[in-house]
Amino acid sequence: MNNLLSKYPQEIDKILAKYPLGQKRAAVMPLLYLAQREPGYITKQALQDIADILAISITEVASIVGFYTLYRAEPGGKYRLQVCTDLPCALRGADQFLEKLCANLGIKVGETTPDGLVVVEEVMCLAGCDKAPLFQVQSGEGLNYHENQTVESALALVDQWRSEARTAGASLASKENGELEPVNIKAEQGLTSLSNEDRLSIQERGGK
Amino acid sequence: MSEYILLRHRQIPGINKLEVYRQNRGFEAFKKVVTTMQPDEVTEVVKASGLRGRGGAGFPTGLKWAFTDKKAWPHYVVANADESEPGTFKDREIMEGNPFQFLEGVAIAAYAVQANAAYVYLRGEFWQLANSLDGCLAEMESAGFLGEKLFGIEYSLRIYTHLGAGAYICGEETALLESIEGKLGQPRLRPPFPPAFGLFGKPTVVNNVETLTNVPLIIDKGPQWFRTFGTEKSPGMKIFSLSGCINHPGNYELPLGTTFRELIFDYGGGLPGGRNIKAIMPAGASSSLIVATEQALDTPMDYESVPRLGAQLGSASIIVIDDSVKMDWVINKTVHFFAHESCGKCTPCREGTYWMRHLTDRIATGRGAVEDVQLLQAVANQIKNKCLCALGEFSIEAALSSIERFKEDFA
Numbered sequence: 001m002n003n004l005l006s007k008y009p010q011e012i013d014k015i016l017a018k019y020p021l022g023q024k025r026a027a028v029m030p031l032l033y034l035a036q037r038e039p040g041y042i043t044k045q046a047l048q049d050i051a052d053i054l055a056i057s058i059t060e061v062a063s064i065v066g067f068y069t070l071y072r073a074e075p076g077g078k079y080r081l082q083v084c085t086d087l088p089c090a091l092r093g094a095d096q097f098l099e100k101l102c103a104n105l106g107i108k109v110g111e112t113t114p115d116g117l118v119v120v121e122e123v124m125c126l127a128g129c130d131k132a133p134l135f136q137v138q139s140g141e142g143l144n145y146h147e148n149q150t151v152e153s154a155l156a157l158v159d160q161w162r163s164e165a166r167t168a169g170a171s172l173a174s175k176e177n178g179e180l181e182p183v184n185i186k187a188e189q190g191l192t193s194l195s196n197e198d199r200l201s202i203q204e205r206g207g208k
Numbered sequence: 209m210s211e212y213i214l215l216r217h218r219q220i221p222g223i224n225k226l227e228v229y230r231q232n233r234g235f236e237a238f239k240k241v242v243t244t245m246q247p248d249e250v251t252e253v254v255k256a257s258g259l260r261g262r263g264g265a266g267f268p269t270g271l272k273w274a275f276t277d278k279k280a281w282p283h284y285v286v287a288n289a290d291e292s293e294p295g296t297f298k299d300r301e302i303m304e305g306n307p308f309q310f311l312e313g314v315a316i317a318a319y320a321v322q323a324n325a326a327y328v329y330l331r332g333e334f335w336q337l338a339n340s341l342d343g344c345l346a347e348m349e350s351a352g353f354l355g356e357k358l359f360g361i362e363y364s365l366r367i368y369t370h371l372g373a374g375a376y377i378c379g380e381e382t383a384l385l386e387s388i389e390g391k392l393g394q395p396r397l398r399p400p401f402p403p404a405f406g407l408f409g410k411p412t413v414v415n416n417v418e419t420l421t422n423v424p425l426i427i428d429k430g431p432q433w434f435r436t437f438g439t440e441k442s443p444g445m446k447i448f449s450l451s452g453c454i455n456h457p458g459n460y461e462l463p464l465g466t467t468f469r470e471l472i473f474d475y476g477g478g479l480p481g482g483r484n485i486k487a488i489m490p491a492g493a494s495s496s497l498i499v500a501t502e503q504a505l506d507t508p509m510d511y512e513s514v515p516r517l518g519a520q521l522g523s524a525s526i527i528v529i530d531d532s533v534k535m536d537w538v539i540n541k542t543v544h545f546f547a548h549e550s551c552g553k554c555t556p557c558r559e560g561t562y563w564m565r566h567l568t569d570r571i572a573t574g575r576g577a578v579e580d581v582q583l584l585q586a587v588a589n590q591i592k593n594k595c596l597c598a599l600g601e602f603s604i605e606a607a608l609s610s611i612e613r614f615k616e617d618f619a
Contacts, residue, residue: 018368020325023408025390029373054390067392067551069374070332086294087493087541088451088527124376124545125294125493126333129449129525130457136333143335 004049008034012053024054028064032071037140041072069123070138077112077119079161080138081154085122088129097133098122100151105158117165118158213437213445214421215461217305226347229308235353237427238315243359248274250320254423257431258443263288263379263416264491264522266442266511269423275403276321277411284412285318285326286388286402287420290372290379292331294545295492295525298447298459299417303330303337306421307344313420314367315353316427321413324364329384332373341369376549380597381414383551394553395597416523418447438464442510446524450476453483453530465513469505472528483530487614490514491522493542494602496609497535518609535610535617540565540572546603557600560591564607571618581611581618 005012011034019026028050035046042065051058065071072080083101085094098109102120105113112119128134131147135154146157212219222228229235241250255270276283287310291299302310311328318326330338345367348354356364375393377383382396385407406412422444426434435443442464448471451457455477462471468488472478479485489495490509496519498504507513514521529538547561567584570576588604595601611618 018370020408023389026370026388026408028390029371029387032373033371056390063392064373064390067375068332068372071373086545087489087538088295090541091452091527091529091533092457123374124548125292125296127291127297127300127331129295129297129451129527130459132451142339143333145333145336 002049002052003045004031004035005053025056025060028054028056028061029068032061032064036071039075040078040140041075070143077117078139078165079118080121081118081135081158082121082123082126082138083133083135084124084126084128086125086129088125089132089134092132094133097149097151097154101154104151104155113158115162115165117161212461213425214302214309214418214447215305215459216309223309224305224307226308226344226351230351233428234308234424235312235351237424238312238319238353239359241316241319241427242361242363247320247322250316250427253431254320254426257422257426257434258441259419259422259426259434260442260444260511261416262418262422262446262523264293264494264520266521269415269419272403272415273317273320273413275401276413277404280404280411282325282410283321283323284407284410285314285321285323286381286384286407286412286414287314287326287328287417288379288381288384288414289328289330289334289417290376290384291334291417292376292379292549293492293494293523293525294542295451295489295527296449296523297451298449298523298525300334300337301459302417302421302447303334303341307341308348309424310417310421311341311344311348311367312353313423315365316423317413317415317420318365318367319363321411322363323413324366326365326367327388327407328367328369329378329388330369330371331378332371335371338369338371345369375551376545377551377597377599380599383597384414385412392551394551395599397596439508439510439512441512446509448509449523449525450528451525452489452527453479453485453533454528455480464510465508467506467508468500468526471509471526472505476528479528479530481530483532485528486531486533487529487535487538487610489527489529489606490524491520492525492527493545494522494598494605495519495527496605497529497538497613499613518613519605534572535614536568536572539607539610540568542606543568543603546599550599550603554595554597554600556591556594557603560587560600561603563587564603568607585611 015027015030031050036042047058047061051061065073083098109122128147133149134147137144217223251270251273259269260266289299314326354365370388372378378387378393380395383393387393402412402414438444445461446464448460460475485500488498488500498517498519504517511521543564547565550557550561552558564587567580571580588608591600591604
């Protein structure tokens with residue numbers, strides 16, 4: 001039973017049609033985006049589903065998740081608020097912006113707010129250097145840019161999400177305790193593969 | 209600026225709509241090449257225009273097309289819309305404001321090399337942009353500019369978008385091709401180059417967005433018209449992305465050969481807070497640091513003149529640095545970027561950027577020993593000429609040039 005295929009049959013057909021016959025593997029990146037859309041990360045089941053659709057190994061699918069920064073292997077805040085602090089943005093105060101934003105939210109860079117709603121991350125250049133400080137927000141709704149920001153405007157956005165979450169009823173924090181299981185990539189990949197810990201330490205050292 | 213040829217949306221409101229684009233001769237060039245020209249003639253026109261790749265390398269575009277191997281089929285065209293160099297934000301404005309001119313350029317390139325499929329590779333962060341381009345492509349298909357038997361001729365073309373997912377290295381053309389193929393975005397050993405062995409192992413032309421956006425007007429108005437802009441060896445207009453310590457950051461479409469002084473002071477409004485200019489990075493984070501002397505400011509920004517200052521024009525992403533900024537902090541920023549973005553394939557780059565990051569962390573926070581600067585130079589020199597792609601080379605440019613040219617900041 002392929003959950004992904006039964007959930008999005010038409011979209012998957014459309015994605016596969018973009019690539020030549022015999023080159024199905026090229027669809028791995030769009031399929032990962034599709035799989036991530038609802039849960040906000042790539043589940044263990046999704047890795048297997050994609051591997052089955054493309055007739056490649058689950059390790060090959062997992063390696064793509066590990067290499068590219070916009071895929072997540074584990075659940076986290078519903079909204080990933082990603083601030084660029086590269087040189088051109090830093091010359092326009094992006095470091096101070098990030099620091100104050102985090103202080104106001106009561107978290108450190110890379111941490112998720114206690115309500116499970118927002119994770120603040122520091123990212124590399126977003127191609128908006130003339131409109132710094134800026135950040136992008138990655139969520140199930142896609143990826144959106146917020147440019148020429150102040151700490152106040154960013155906090156207003158977070159407040160808006162919080163009130164939307166309240167309206168939606170269910171507390172995200174409690175939901176995460178129950179339904180979402182982190183992916184155990186190590187167990188899936190076998191002995192020669194990287195564990196999440198290994199991967200993090202390699203990322204730390206410059207590779208991905 | 210009297211006339212835009214790339215950022216035409218600034219003069220023609222609504223040109224991002226197919227109807228308005230067509231009212232402004234949109235798709236006339238594509239129709240002309242498909243119905244009246246042989247593929248090789250199209251390549252010859254582009255060659256004659258002197259158009260050079262706007263992604264950074266400045267390679268002659270027509271020559272690249274002519275290299276496409278005619279013994280192996282099918283052919284592909286790939287538009288590089290990965291725009292990830294810190295300081296570069298021009299392709300995004302083109303695709304948002306003037307998307308059809310860009311897509312017409314893709315279509316003309318495809319016809320010139322007889323490709324029936326083309327891909328636009330966008331960085332993952334351009335998710336919204338990919339959605340709007342998909343809308344443009346659907347409109348083009350309805351209008352008969354994409355699909356089977358175009359203009360009644362035995363030629364078919366489809367263009368597809370493909371989203372990356374956050375990796376600077378995918379701007380390198382062979383890493384980009386690997387990424388479309390569903391693999392890790394890591395560069396290939398070259399040769400063979402993409403015109404011989406590209407996407408799915410087939411001959412492929414890879415061009416930057418800005419490069420392709422020039423093409424429809426070159427066809428429509430002729431190569432001699434194009435050469436009325438810019439210099440003899442660097443003809444045409446160029447979009448300069450201006451950022452950093454500047455009053456009016458943004459994109460400026462100007463003839464190649466415009467001086468740094470004109471861009472920074474006439475167009476960019478000078479530096480804020482009455483500060484003086486200290487350094488210029490002409491090619492984003494991949495730049496050598498230019499000392500902003502009077503002579504440097506009067507240097508024309510073209511592919512031949514900037515190297516005389518010990519730097520490259522690259523993608524023309526001009527980052528302005530004022531006299532309050534210390535260079536040890538600048539290189540700490542650029543090295544962090546490259547250490548994060550190294551794909552990990554080549555050991556000198558992967559390990560070298562890692563150690564450079566530790567060294568610049570120490571130096572920039574005043575914890576460095578005198579020997580650390582020498583060690584940093586030694587590590588950088590061990591990356592040089594030892595990697596498959598230019599990322600490793602770029603990672604050391606800012607560090608080595610600023611240690612050499614701004615000694616007082618490393619004392």
